[in-house]
Amino acid sequence: MLSQLTKPSVDTLQLDILIQKQIRIDVLRLDLIHPTISGNKWYKLQEYLKDAQQLGKSIILSFGGAFSNHIVATAAACSNLGFESIGIIRGEKPQILSVTLKDARKYGMKLFFVSREQYCRKEIPEEVWSYGPNKIYMINEGGYGVKGMHGAARILNEFDTRKYSHICVSVGTGTTLAGLAFASAANQNLIGVSVFKNNLQLKDQVNKLTVRTNFQIIHDYHFGGYARKTGELFEFMNRWFLATKIPTDFVYTGKLFYAVHDLVKNSFFDSGSNILIVHSGGLQGNRSLPVGALIF
Ligand SMILES: *Cc1c(COP(=O)(O)O)cnc(C)c1O
Numbered sequence: 208m209l210s211q212l213t214k215p216s217v218d219t220l221q222l223d224i225l226i227q228k229q230i231r232i233d234v235l236r237l238d239l240i241h242p243t244i245s246g247n248k249w250y251k252l253q254e255y256l257k258d259a260q261q262l263g264k265s266i267i268l269s270f271g272g273a274f275s276n277h278i279v280a281t282a283a284a285c286s287n288l289g290f291e292s293i294g295i296i297r298g299e300k301p302q303i304l305s306v307t308l309k310d311a312r313k314y315g316m317k318l319f320f321v322s323r324e325q326y327c328r329k330e331i332p333e334e335v336w337s338y339g340p341n342k343i344y345m346i347n348e349g350g351y352g353v354k355g356m357h358g359a360a361r362i363l364n365e366f367d368t369r370k371y372s373h374i375c376v377s378v379g380t381g382t383t384l385a386g387l388a389f390a391s392a393a394n395q396n397l398i399g400v401s402v403f404k405n406n407l408q409l410k411d412q413v414n415k416l417t418v419r420t421n422f423q424i425i426h427d428y429h430f431g432g433y434a435r436k437t438g439e440l441f442e443f444m445n446r447w448f449l450a451t452k453i454p455t456d457f458v459y460t461g462k463l464f465y466a467v468h469d470l471v472k473n474s475f476f477d478s479g480s481n482i483l484i485v486h487s488g489g490l491q492g493n494r495s496l497p498v499g500a501l502i503f
Pocket residue numbers: 245246247248276277349377378379380381382383384456459460487488489490
């Protein structure tokens with residue numbers, strides 16, 4: 208098992224608007240379980256890594272962009288568990304590696320850069336096979352898949368989560384949302400906030416992983432699209448930090464908390480709702496921002 212993992216804590220938010228609307232919100236702080244193996248990524252990786260171990264594979268290969276939480280989490284988890292790791296990275300090799308990729312390399316990951324077209328086709332460079340095709344275990348981009356879903360389902364086993372009427376999470380591939388739906392009770396409402404602009408296939412992507420239907424995906428809080436950001440988002444993230452002491456990342460959780468706050472304001476939730484927000488981590492990605500954009 209992985210060392211250095213801390214059990215996630217639960218923070219109850221104290222905000223005037225929640226008293227006004229008679230709503231309770233708890234935040235499950237998966238961002239605190241490990242400095243690099245970001246929250247939900249560790250849960251999604253577990254079942255794949257166990258499978259790889261059982262199959263006797265020694266190299267984990269996966270895919271991601273230059274700032275990918277999944278890539279750096281995979282590199283760190285592999286280094287910790289004694290796997291070698293290979294990252295297929297989208298786009299030409301840059302002059303200066305992103306801090307995320309530098310970290311991945313520090314954890315021993317071998318990086319291979321492929322063009323966007325090759326990446327789309329999930330083409331693997333010839334040289335990779337010289338590591339020994341039989342030793343390699345592949346994990347989808349973002350950990351998407353049934354094993355990722357089963358791993359993410361464990362998030363709701365960390366404590367008694369049956370008391371919540373709503374569980375909210377940020378959505379990329381939908382694997383985490385599917386896992387939460389899988390592990391939830393039928394009367395709980397799962398709300399996923401998509402970080403993509405108009406990714407209307409998401410619902411199908413989730414449906415491929417679980418037969419549960421007690422979830423909805425909200426598409427109105429992408430702030431222009433994946434990894435796009437605005438002054439309004441930064442301002443919210445800073446205000447949110449001052450009000451709650453909870454840091455967020457600009458790709459996933461900043462947009463999630465903005466969305467839930469906005470939905471509360473607009474009376475989307477009935478009074479008496481008891482909401483759990485899953486903070487899925489991702490804070491390492493903020494290192495790509497200009498100094499001073501965020502106060503934390
Ligand atoms: C990857 C990621 C997500 C999205 O998870 P999916 O399972 O792909 O939907 C959400 N939050 C953070 C911080 C992430 O890194």
